[in-house]
Structure formats: structure tokens, C-alpha cells
Amino acid sequence: MLLEREPELAVLEKAVLEVQAGEGAVLLVGGPAGAGSTALLRELAAASTRLGARVLRAGGAQIEQGFPLGVVRQLVLPLLSAEDPAPVPPVARALLDPLTGGRAPVVGEDQALAETAGVLHGLHTLFVGLAAQRPVVVLVDDLHWVDEPSLRALAFLAGRLAGTRVLIAAVLQDGAGGSDPLIEEIVAGARCHLRVAPLSADATARLVAREFGPDHAPRFATACHEVTSGSPKELRTLLDRALSHRVTGKAADCERIRELGTAFRRERVQFLLRRAPGVAAFAKALVVLGGDAELELVLRLGEVDAAGRAAALSALGDRWLTVSGDRVAVRDPSLNRVVEELLDARESSALHRKAAGLLDEGGYPPEAVAAQLLQVDVIHAGWEVERLRAAAQAARRRAAPSPAGRYLRRALLDLPPDSGERARLLVELAAAELDVDPGSGVRHLAQAAPLLPTVRERATVATWIPLPVAGEGPLVAELVREVAGRLGPAEELSGHEREVALRLEARVWFSGLGEPARLAAAARRLAELRDHPHGPTAGERELRVVLLMAATLGSSTTADVVAAQARRLLAHDPTNTYGALASLQTLPAVLMAADAVDAGWSWLDAAYDNACRHSNPTPQALVGAQRGLLLLGCGRLVEARAEAVRAFDLVDRSWPDAVLLPSVVLGLVAFALRDRPLAARVLDSAPPGDLRLFEIRRSLRGALAAQRGDLPMALAQFLDSGRRLDRAGWYNPAMHSWRTWAAVLSHRMGRQDDAVRLAEDNYERALHWGAPTTLGRALRIRASVHPDRDRALELLREADEVLRTSVDRFEQAKALIKLGEVLRDVDRDESERVLARGRRLAEQCGAHWLGAEADGLFAAQPGSAVSPVIRSELTRGEATVAGLAARGLTNTDIADELGTSRRAVEKHLTSAYRKLRIDGRADLAAALGADPENG
Incomplete structure (x- = not known):
């Protein structure tokens, strides 16, 4: 008994009974392949035989479609050649005689048509004559594979069944024969349409139970149903295969049955496609x-x-x-x-090439055409290369540089190495790569330039090289200098060539940022550039940005000149072009050095809005890093840390030149905050090779060594950094403050002459530069190392006065705290007022640890084991030392923990005893309200 086929079987039996009553008809059985249509046809044959009908069978086959009247012969020949022939009407036998092969075949179109017409009438006469004795049921499987003459005969019969006892039942799979007019005619004439549905999950489970017993896992039956989609034929084959592979029907066999089902389906379709x-x-x-x-x-x-x-x-x-x-x-x-x-490879390539042509002919997008060309074996110059170029342009328009690069690299693969077309493709490839892989982009620009025919073209290509990599490697540097020399100075050119010359000059200056002579000449070149009433051109802006950086590094001009120039540049510098990247890399640092950070906020905000529209997160990281730098310049340490960390995490690590800036800013923040974890990230992850990062690394290692109490190592780190910076001509103390820390360390180590010399040199340079923050810091350091207290007090008051015009609240806080400490032995009331102001500023900056030492270099690390209990009458430094003493640490241990001197610890403890009105260390725990063991 077929499962879930009771309604279909009832329809079939009813059709046979109606035919017995003289209601000839066509019955179509449909459904997906493997759903059991052929099995229903067999059931119809059995039911017809039980009811006394004569059953005639035939079936179509793809390989027999070229055999005329093959299906008709299957129906007729058994009747015509039987030893005990059925009562075939003599007229029908005569008309059907050509099918038996008893006569020579006819020739001529008219004779063939006449003979075919005779066969049709003979077939109709045969079935009507047979049906006069008992009903006739004609079963035709796979109607869509029936040869055309047989289809014509079946269509002829289908239209002439009224009043006869003939039933034609045919199987037509879903979707088959839809465009064949003869099949459409048969379908249109069918009185009954029966569609075989796939088995339900319940029926599948019943069949599984027959093979694997009632204890099979329901999940296993579900998997079988999913694999076969309810196809009875596939389910039968799958279960047989499962048994042969010793599958038991348990839940653990679900994955195995899915694997068998996948393999079985692949075998079926392989067989189908080969056949x-x-x-x-x-x-x-x-x-x-x-x-x-x-x-x-x-x-x-x-x-x-x-x-x-x-x-x-x-x-x-x-x-x-x-x-x-x-x-x-x-x-x-x-x-x-x-x-x-x-x-195979050859056929695949041919089909993909043909597909590309058809898609292009049909007006499909260039990228759809290019997707096919990517699969061919060889790209031919001409149309195929042009289609790949068009696809690359389309990809870049939708801000997708990676696919653009893929199309262009494929176009380049088969071109001659010295062709002009290759040069143009290399330029286009570089333009696509500069957004995601500047290193590869610059390399391709350098390869393209020598292949270009004119100096103007080579010079234009060289201007595409990003400023940060203009001096990296002799190949790029030589290319820039060579084309700049051939093009000539900008003052002798006009229009496009002048713009190109200015941008080339910017790259030449950038590549010379490590040459003292070039840095010394930057201010003079900057003064030579004329101001235009409508603002500088793009090339002038780029050159001015680089010259400002050079003049700032070498301190060849003053802070007010740099600030004024930078403000004018920002007023005209767009934030939504690739050229703005040069400004992003340099201007914020210049603004910070010149105490002009207020000029950069609105420009960076606009740049950030534009960066957020970019598919690559790197522009956002660059802007975020520079925002962190400006926040650091304002003394907003907590916000600076958040921006720096976000930028460092966001930047694309495959772009080393972009990683550099977030690494530098994160290092500066780590140094300002004395944040060991941040310092470790910079030391472990940041890319090597840049002088700025070299200084950051040395400063961080110096600070860490000082916190460990290894003052000689700390001093060596700062002095080593200073020697490298001086060789490069980077003299500006606003950009690089190694002399500040070297002076403090020398003072702590008892090298008074060295300390004073370094502090004075730092002060003279700061005085020349003129930025309030830099000058105030230099005055504080002079006071810190000066042996005369009165003179130190004068310097600190001057530092306080100077820093009142600075936006850097962190530097103000350090100066006030140092001033308050020096005032303690002169005017205690003023000292407390000044210290209170300094501590408030430190709290606002997020430098809660500031106060243990005025320079902050040896202060307790945030988040370290030092967690002092604060009493309002104690300074932060006194509370830190008192808390450690209350926990039982000796003065030497405390000095090692804080990286300070034993004498400083004794001074802090003596002051704490006096303020807390206690006699000594034994009373500290009770006075602080802390557990001596836990602090």
C-alpha cells in the first residue's frame, strides 16, 4: 500500500469507472521528480485490470526522442503481433501496418504526410474498436520525453475521446514540457489533473520505522525528511544506502545521514548531466x-x-x-x-569569456562583466582590458577600493611589461590602493612613472604619493626629486604645472624632515610664499602644512607666527578630500606646540563627520588620534585617553603608515598619565622605524625605569632620545621635552651642573619659541633644579603667571603644586591656597595621582598598589607616603615603590606627623583610619 496516497488512488479508480460508463478522458498525473508518479501509474494499471479494462503501457525516454512514433509503437505492436490477436479491426490493422515494418518505407513528403495521417486514423480506429469490447486504459510515463510524432498522435486521440471508453493517463513532471505546443494541447484537453505531493514528515517517519524499527530517533527521521524533501524514491534509496553503511537510526547518525544524502544527490545530478x-x-x-x-x-x-x-x-x-x-x-x-x-579549464574560460560578452551586450553593469573576465585564462588587450577598467571605476565610485584593485590587477597580469597601457593601469591601480594599502599604491606609482611618456605625466603621478611615505625608501625619494627637478620651480610655472610643482616640493620638504639644514630653511621658504586674496591653492596649502611642521620641529620661527599661519590654513583647508590627510598628520601637532589648539576643534569635527562616511575605519582613527592630541594639549587627560585608545583600536593594522599616528598619540597619553598598561601596548604593538615613535618609546622606557627606581637607566633613555633628535635638527622643546626630564633626573641623581645646564638650555629654547605652555614648563623645571629657594620661588611665580594664558590645565596644575610646596616653608597660608588650586586642576584633568612630586615623573601609578587614605589636611604626596608607612613599609621601601628619594619620604612623613598631630609611625594607622595591613 502506498503511503499517503489514498485520495489519489480513489481518484484513479473513479476515473476508470467513469470510462466504463463511456466517458473517455485524459488524466494527467503531475508532481516533482521522484514523488511517486510512476508508482501511481502502476496502481492505476492494477486497478484497471481488476475492473476488467485493457491496459496498454508506454513511456518516453530522452535518448529515444529521435525515433519517430516510438511511443505509439510501444502501444500498438503488442496488439498487432500477438499470437492470439485481439479483435483488431481490419481497417485499423491496414492503416497501422507501416508500424510493423512489413512494407518498404515510403519516400516523398506527400506520401509521408499521407502515411502519418493514416497511422493517426488507424490508431483512433484501433482504440475505439477495442473499447467496444471493454474499456481501454492507455498509460504513458514521462510525457515530456515522448517523441514528436507520438505526441501528435496522443494529441489527436485526446481530442476524440468523447463517447468512447478510452482513458489516456500520462505522467508529466512539474515544469516539464511547458513550451511544447503538443503537450500544451494535451494538458488543455485533460479532464482530470492529479498532482502527487511529497511525503509528509509523518509518512517519512513511518517508512524509517519499517527499516530501523520503532526505536529509531525522531531526529533521525526528521533528518531523512529534510534530506529527501519527502521524495519517496530518494527516501528509499537513502534508507538502503544507510543500511549498507550500518547506520542504526539513532540521534548520533543524523549528521551521517545528511552526508549520505548529499553524496547521493551529487551522484544523481552527475549521472543526469553526463547522460x-x-x-x-x-x-x-x-x-x-x-x-x-x-x-x-x-x-x-x-x-x-x-x-x-x-x-x-x-x-x-x-x-x-x-x-x-x-x-x-x-x-x-x-x-x-x-x-x-x-x-575543464579550457571550457570554463571559454564560457566565462562568452558570458562577459553577452552581459556587456545586454547592458549589464561593468562589474558584472568583469566578474566573468576574472575567470578567464588570459585577458586580451582591447575590449577586455577596457571592461575591467570600467569595472574598477564603478567600484571606486561606490567606495569599494578592494574590488577595484582586483579588477585592475587582473587586467595587468597579461600585459607586456613596457606598454603604455600598463603604465595607465598601474596609475589607476595605485589610486584604488592608496585608500586601503598605501604601501602597494606607492610601489605601483613608482613602477608606472618611468613608463609614462612625458615629464608632466610622471610629475602628476608623483604627487599622488602620500606625504607620510614620500621619504620612505630611496626609490620613492629619488622619483620625487627627479621629477621635481625636471618640472622646475613653481615660481616659473603656471596653472596645473604650478600646482604639481608645489605638491612635489611639499614631498621633497617632507622627505627632508630629518635634515637640520632643511628645517632651518623652512621658515625662510615659508616667508617667500605669497598670500593670495582668495586663499592658497591646494598645492600651496599642502606645501605650507609641511613647511609649518618643518619650522616647528626645527624651531626656526616662533609660536605666534606658526599659530597665525596654521589658523589661515585651516580656514581654507577642506576636510573631505584625500589631501586633507596631510593636514591631519601634521597640523594638530603644530597647533598643540604653538598653544593654538582652539583653532583645530571645528576643523577636526568636520573632518570626523566626513571620515565617518568612509568605508574604511582608518580615517576615523586618524581624526580620533588628533582629537586626542588636542585634548592632551588642553590637559583633558581622561578624554584624551579615551580618544587615543579608540583610535589605536580602530585603525587598520594592514596600513603601517596609518598605525603610526594613533601609536604616537597613545604613547604621549600614556606618558602624561604614567599609565603602564597603555605604555605596554605602545611598546609591544606600535610599528618601529619613525623618529617620533623612537622618542615616545625612549620616554616611556625612561618613565618606567624611573618608577622602578633605576634612575641611571631612565636618564640614559632620555639622553639617547635627545641625541637622535638633535642629529635630526628637532630642537623645539614644545614638540620634544626630553631636556625637561633629563634635567629632573640629573638633579635627583646629584648631578647638579648637568641639571642646571639642561634646564637653562631648555629655557632658552622655550623662550625663543614663545608658547606659554612650553615656557611655563621650562620655568618650572628651572625652579625644580635651582639650588636657591628664593630664586626658585621667583621662577615658579613667573611660571604661574605665564601659564595663566595657556589652555593646558595639566601644566598649570603641576606648576601650582610645585609652587605650593616651595611656599610651604615661606607662607603656609598661601601655600595651602596654591596647593588647593593645583589639586583642583589636577582632579579636573584626571591626574588624581599628581602631587607626590611636582614633576609627576615619579608619582604613584594610577591603579597600582598605592591606594592612600586621603585626609583633607594632607597633600596627595603626604597621604601616599603616610599610607604606605601605615602598612609597615620602611622609608627605603617607600622610596623604591614611588621611585623617589629616601629624603623626600622623610620630609613627607615629618609633615604628615605634624598635620595629623601624632608622634610618629606607630600612630599613623589610627590617625588615617586605615587597617595597617591593608592600607
Whole structure:
């Protein structure tokens, strides 16, 4: 008994009974392949025989479609050649005699048509004559594979069954024969349409239970249903295969049954494609086009005619394909893998090349055409290269540089190495790569330049080299200098060539940022540039930015001149172009050095808005790093830390030149905060090779060594940094404050002459530069190392006065705290007022630890083991020392913990005893209200 087929069987039996009553008809049985349509046909044959009807069987086959009247012969020949012949009407026998092969075949078109007409009438006469004795049931399987003359005969009969006792039952799979007019005629004349549905999950479980017993896992039956989609034929085969592989039907076998099902489906479709060339051509075309394409395009690519279309849709059906309107898609990915195995390299390349042509002819987007050309073996110059270029341009317009680079690299692969077309493609490839991989972009620009025919073209290409990499490597530096020299100075040029010359000059200056003579000349060159009433051009802006950086590094001008120039530049510098990257890399540092950070906020905010529209997060990271730098310049340490960390985490690590800036800013923040974890990230992760980062690394290592109490190592780190910076001509103390820390360390180590010399040198340089923050810091350091208290007090008061005009609240806090400490032995009331102001500023900056020492270099690390209990009458430094003493640490241990001197610890403890009104260390724990063991 067939499962879940009771309604269908009832319909079949009813049809036979109606035919017995003289109601001839056509019955169509439909459904997906493997759903059991043929099994129903067998049941119909059995039911017809039980009810006394004569059953005639035939079936179509793809390989027999070229055999005329093959299906008709299957129906008729058993009757005509039987030893005990049925009562075949003599007229029918005479008309059907050509089918028996008893006469020589006729020749001539008219004779053939006459003979075919005779066969049709003979067939009708035969069935009517037989039906006069008892009902006749004609069963035809796979109607879509029936040869055309037989289809014509069946269509002829289907229209003449009224009043006869003839039932024609045919199986037509879903989606098959839809474009054949004869099949459409038969379908239109059918009185009964019966569609076989797939088995339900419950029916599948019942069949599984027959094979694996009632104890099988429900999940296993569910997996079987999912794999076969309810197809009885596939389920039967799958269960047989499972038994042969010793699958037991348990839950643990679910994955195994899925693997068997996948393998079985692949075998079926492999067999189908090898057996049916037309279906294989259709499948290959569909897979080459991407598995989702216009049906008409698939047919054209595979050169599939209407019959092949019907065959392919019928054979692959719902199992493998999804047809929606005029589009067809691959439903099961296994089809892709099978087709790819059938396609050899030569055929695959030919199909992809043909597909590219059809897509281009049909007006498809360039990237759809290029996707096909990427799969061919060799790209030919001309149309194919142009299509890949067009696709790259389209990809760049949609802000997708990676696909653009892929198209151009494929176009370059087969071009001659010295062709002009290769040079243009290299330039376009570099333009796409500069957004995501500047190193590769610059390398391709350097390769393209010598191939370009004119100096102007080579010079234009050289201006595409980003400023940060203009001096990296002799190949790039030499290219820039060579084309700049050939083009000539900007003052002698005009229009486009003048702009190119200015931008080349900017790159030459940038590559010389490590040459003292060049830095010394930057201010003079900056003064030579004329101001235009409508603002500087793009090339002038780029050159001015680099010259400002050079003049600032070398301190060849003053802070007020740099600040004024920077403000004018920012007023005209756009924030939404690639050229703005040069300003992002340099101007914020210049503004910070010149105490002009207020000028940068609105410009950076606009730059950030534009960066957020970019698909690559790196522009956001660059802007964020510079925002962190300006926040640091204002003394807003907590906010600076957040911005710096975010930028460092966000930047694309595959872009080393972009990683540099966030690393530098994170290092500066770590140094200002004495943040060991941040320092470790910079030391471990930041890229080497840049002088700025070299200084940051040395400063961080020096600070860490000082916190460990290794003052000689700390001093060596700062002095080593200073020697390298001086050799490069980087003299500005606003940019590099190594002398500040070297002076303090020398003083702590008792090297008074060295300390004073370094502090005075630092002060003279700060005085020349003129920025309040730098000058105030220099005055504080002079006071810190000066042996005379009165003179130190004068210097600190001057520092306080100078820093009142600075936006750097952190530097103000350090100066006030140092001033308050020196005032303690002169005017205690004023000392407390000054210290209170300093501590408030330190709290606002996020420097809660500031106060243990005025310079902060040896202060307790935030988040370290030092957690003092604060009493309002104690300074932060006194509270820190008192808390450690209350926990039982000796003066030497405390000095080692804080990286300070034993004498400083004794001074802090003596002051704490006096303020807390206690006699000594034994009373500290009670006075602080702390547990001596836990602090």
C-alpha cells in the first residue's frame, strides 16, 4: 500500500469507472521528480485490470526522442503481433501496418504526410474498436520525453475521446514540457489533473520505522525528511544506502545521514548531466553566470533550444533550481560543485569569456562583466582590458577600493611589461590602493612613472604619493626629486604645472624632515610664499602644512607666527578630500606646540563627520588620534585617553603608515598619565622605524625605569632620545621635552651642573619659541633644579603667571603644586591656597595621582598598589607616603615603590606627623583610619 496516497488512488479508480460508463478522458498525473508518479501509474494499471479494462503501457525516454512514433509503437505492436490477436479491426490493422515494418518505407513528403495521417486514423480506429469490447486504459510515463510524432498522435486521440471508453493517463513532471505546443494541447484537453505531493514528515517517519524499527530517533527521521524533501524514491534509496553503511537510526547518525544524502544527490545530478548533454549545457551556463540569472541569458550562453530548456527544467526541477518569472537560480549548492568538476579549464574560460560578452551586450553593469573576465585564462588587450577598467571605476565610485584593485590587477597580469597601457593601469591601480594599502599604491606609482611618456605625466603621478611615505625608501625619494627637478620651480610655472610643482616640493620638504639644514630653511621658504586674496591653492596649502611642521620641529620661527599661519590654513583647508590627510598628520601637532589648539576643534569635527562616511575605519582613527592630541594639549587627560585608545583600536593594522599616528598619540597619553598598561601596548604593538615613535618609546622606557627606581637607566633613555633628535635638527622643546626630564633626573641623581645646564638650555629654547605652555614648563623645571629657594620661588611665580594664558590645565596644575610646596616653608597660608588650586586642576584633568612630586615623573601609578587614605589636611604626596608607612613599609621601601628619594619620604612623613598631630609611625594607622595591613 502506498503511503499517503489514498485520495489519489480513489481518484484513479473513479476515473476508470467513469470510462466504463463511456466517458473517455485524459488524466494527467503531475508532481516533482521522484514523488511517486510512476508508482501511481502502476496502481492505476492494477486497478484497471481488476475492473476488467485493457491496459496498454508506454513511456518516453530522452535518448529515444529521435525515433519517430516510438511511443505509439510501444502501444500498438503488442496488439498487432500477438499470437492470439485481439479483435483488431481490419481497417485499423491496414492503416497501422507501416508500424510493423512489413512494407518498404515510403519516400516523398506527400506520401509521408499521407502515411502519418493514416497511422493517426488507424490508431483512433484501433482504440475505439477495442473499447467496444471493454474499456481501454492507455498509460504513458514521462510525457515530456515522448517523441514528436507520438505526441501528435496522443494529441489527436485526446481530442476524440468523447463517447468512447478510452482513458489516456500520462505522467508529466512539474515544469516539464511547458513550451511544447503538443503537450500544451494535451494538458488543455485533460479532464482530470492529479498532482502527487511529497511525503509528509509523518509518512517519512513511518517508512524509517519499517527499516530501523520503532526505536529509531525522531531526529533521525526528521533528518531523512529534510534530506529527501519527502521524495519517496530518494527516501528509499537513502534508507538502503544507510543500511549498507550500518547506520542504526539513532540521534548520533543524523549528521551521517545528511552526508549520505548529499553524496547521493551529487551522484544523481552527475549521472543526469553526463547522460543528458542538453541539461548539462544548461547547468554549466547557469553556474557560470553565478547561479542566479535571466533564463534567456542562460539559454543563449548554453546554446539551449526550447526543447533543451524544457528538458533541463524538467530534469533539474524544484530539487536543484528555483524558477521565478524570467529568472532561474541554483537551489542546491551541490549543483555548483558538480558542474565545476565537469568543466575543464579550457571550457570554463571559454564560457566565462562568452558570458562577459553577452552581459556587456545586454547592458549589464561593468562589474558584472568583469566578474566573468576574472575567470578567464588570459585577458586580451582591447575590449577586455577596457571592461575591467570600467569595472574598477564603478567600484571606486561606490567606495569599494578592494574590488577595484582586483579588477585592475587582473587586467595587468597579461600585459607586456613596457606598454603604455600598463603604465595607465598601474596609475589607476595605485589610486584604488592608496585608500586601503598605501604601501602597494606607492610601489605601483613608482613602477608606472618611468613608463609614462612625458615629464608632466610622471610629475602628476608623483604627487599622488602620500606625504607620510614620500621619504620612505630611496626609490620613492629619488622619483620625487627627479621629477621635481625636471618640472622646475613653481615660481616659473603656471596653472596645473604650478600646482604639481608645489605638491612635489611639499614631498621633497617632507622627505627632508630629518635634515637640520632643511628645517632651518623652512621658515625662510615659508616667508617667500605669497598670500593670495582668495586663499592658497591646494598645492600651496599642502606645501605650507609641511613647511609649518618643518619650522616647528626645527624651531626656526616662533609660536605666534606658526599659530597665525596654521589658523589661515585651516580656514581654507577642506576636510573631505584625500589631501586633507596631510593636514591631519601634521597640523594638530603644530597647533598643540604653538598653544593654538582652539583653532583645530571645528576643523577636526568636520573632518570626523566626513571620515565617518568612509568605508574604511582608518580615517576615523586618524581624526580620533588628533582629537586626542588636542585634548592632551588642553590637559583633558581622561578624554584624551579615551580618544587615543579608540583610535589605536580602530585603525587598520594592514596600513603601517596609518598605525603610526594613533601609536604616537597613545604613547604621549600614556606618558602624561604614567599609565603602564597603555605604555605596554605602545611598546609591544606600535610599528618601529619613525623618529617620533623612537622618542615616545625612549620616554616611556625612561618613565618606567624611573618608577622602578633605576634612575641611571631612565636618564640614559632620555639622553639617547635627545641625541637622535638633535642629529635630526628637532630642537623645539614644545614638540620634544626630553631636556625637561633629563634635567629632573640629573638633579635627583646629584648631578647638579648637568641639571642646571639642561634646564637653562631648555629655557632658552622655550623662550625663543614663545608658547606659554612650553615656557611655563621650562620655568618650572628651572625652579625644580635651582639650588636657591628664593630664586626658585621667583621662577615658579613667573611660571604661574605665564601659564595663566595657556589652555593646558595639566601644566598649570603641576606648576601650582610645585609652587605650593616651595611656599610651604615661606607662607603656609598661601601655600595651602596654591596647593588647593593645583589639586583642583589636577582632579579636573584626571591626574588624581599628581602631587607626590611636582614633576609627576615619579608619582604613584594610577591603579597600582598605592591606594592612600586621603585626609583633607594632607597633600596627595603626604597621604601616599603616610599610607604606605601605615602598612609597615620602611622609608627605603617607600622610596623604591614611588621611585623617589629616601629624603623626600622623610620630609613627607615629618609633615604628615605634624598635620595629623601624632608622634610618629606607630600612630599613623589610627590617625588615617586605615587597617595597617591593608592600607
